Amino acid sequence: MKHPTKLSETLLPAILLIVAGLVFISVWRLPVTATADLVGPKVYPGALAVLLAVFSGLLLIGAAPSHGEDADIRLPGMVRRFLPLVLFSAAYVIALPFVGFLIATTALLMACFFLLGERRLWLNFLVAAGCTLATYLLFATLLGIQLTAFPG
């Protein structure tokens, strides 16, 4: 058994091991209740947490080496693409109730287009505004989903 050295092989199993511990503790703390079945609300998620801990541990010691697609993922790409995109999306969710769907979505799309290399701002604006309007018409007007178009 070869110990994994790559971050892609150890990061997620390590996180899952921690998650398994948290799940187990959370389930353990549930109040004891009288139930008609033999199992109750604790045993099933508790058993799953134990299984997850065992599987993650096995992965950490290299029981199943990954043949994943990690070759294309590099640190500069993570810093310059992944992080900004996640931040833009988070900012979008925060901004939506304040500035409304049309402005927030147009801004998100323009920022993403720019991030992905399209530098012609007029084109970015036209495509972003067009897509936003089309999405709004489809979901809000046609399907009746409550989307606040403008601030307030």
Next chain:
Amino acid sequence: METLPLLMNGFSQALTMPNLLSALIGCFLGTVVGVLPGIGPSTTVALMIPISFAMNPATALIMMMGVYCGAMYGGAITSILVNVPGEASSVLTAVDGYPLAKQGRGGVAMVLCQVGSFIGGTLSIVGLMIVAMPLAMFALQFGPAENFSVMFFALILAATLISESMLRGMTALVVGLILASIGTDLQTGIGRLTMGVPELLDGIDNVVVIIGVFGVGEVLWYVVSAYGKTASAFERIGAGRWIPNPKEWRYSWAPMFRGSLTGFLTGLLAAGSVLGSFLAYSFEKRLSKHPEQFGKGALEGMTACESANNASTGGALIPLLTLGIPHSGTTAVLLTVLTMYGLKPGPQMMIDQAPLMWTVIASLYIANVILIIMNLPAVGIFIKILDIPLKFLMPIILVFASVGAYSINTSLTDVIMVLLFGILGFFMRWSGFTPVAMVLGMVLGERLEQSMRQALMISSNGMLIFLTKPISLFFLLLTLAVVAVDIVTRKKGRVADDSEG
């Protein structure tokens, strides 16, 4: 013996202008609903209840059946084109359909899916007509213990066959099962794993996970993996041809029929369409001469899965119409509609309300014909999406996924969840885990636990109930066999690799 005259009478009713128009509207709405992530067929059928008050029962039911069938057809479109499955039953369509689109075969994939959907949908209605009653009685044999074993079998099959390694598959599956146990415990009312977040008391919506892991996860993956590459990495995929060649037809026709049978039979059970598509996919992978192609653009897996989820509609209608038991959200809403019109689903309804029931059955045939006629030419329009440069398309998918998630409960929490699951999907892919096993665990998890606990509740022998019921024992033994075969196959593969190396 009386089936044919009754069916002919049904057709004569279903082909009247108001009913035909109603089927057309239902099919169109259903396709739109299937294409858009977030809004499922059950919600759409429920939204139509107020409109249906103004209609006679036959016309209303025909429209609703059109929505039900149309949603199943439409699910393939976004799965293939943008890797955003609108529903759990379309997840595996995306797994092979999207790689096909990236290879410039998106049009071919869509045409084959539409044909597969037609075959699955039509055969399931034939099944509904011929063997409805005996199959319904057989489905009654499935109590909690049997349901648990079938779901356990499907989960293990998916985790072992779809993943690159059994351990990684099992890990992803357990993550899905844990996610499914978040929320209020149905038997005690205790909130589990909610971390004090009130929104989590209702649990996490499956569709949110699916949209996040597949849609947003793909966007993140693409954006990072294309970093530092030439400008062509951000150009369009290209629509390519959309007429399948003889070889592609040859690869697809048998999986379509096998998938239809699997989907029809699993449609009788709880979570039938999801079970059907996963089982059909797993069987095809097991039967295939090139299983390594699955997940990279295998036509067999995609068409089998798509036929199965359409065939499940006919299967799901059997327990509804003959026993009054709904197994899915959509059939539960349909049950409400039937009772609203004073109809009592059960064995007697097929006799007492024969003209109405046969009109509905005939309308299902008509709906499938309408859908294939409507959707095949639309492939040429939908496929144009792939002509959009990726630097524009990927952010648009991000917005589409976010709005789709928001539309489920009109809640921003779901949008945040979609983003979080997108990040999880990215890291799973990076680490060589398959999100498919996680999604299946998530979709079937709650039912699995409930079936297990219900079985234990009625059992006088504790866990032995799973071994003393013949159907349950059969599926547990089948699970053992699958695991054993998988271990042996992988071991053989490793030995072969080592000797070649």
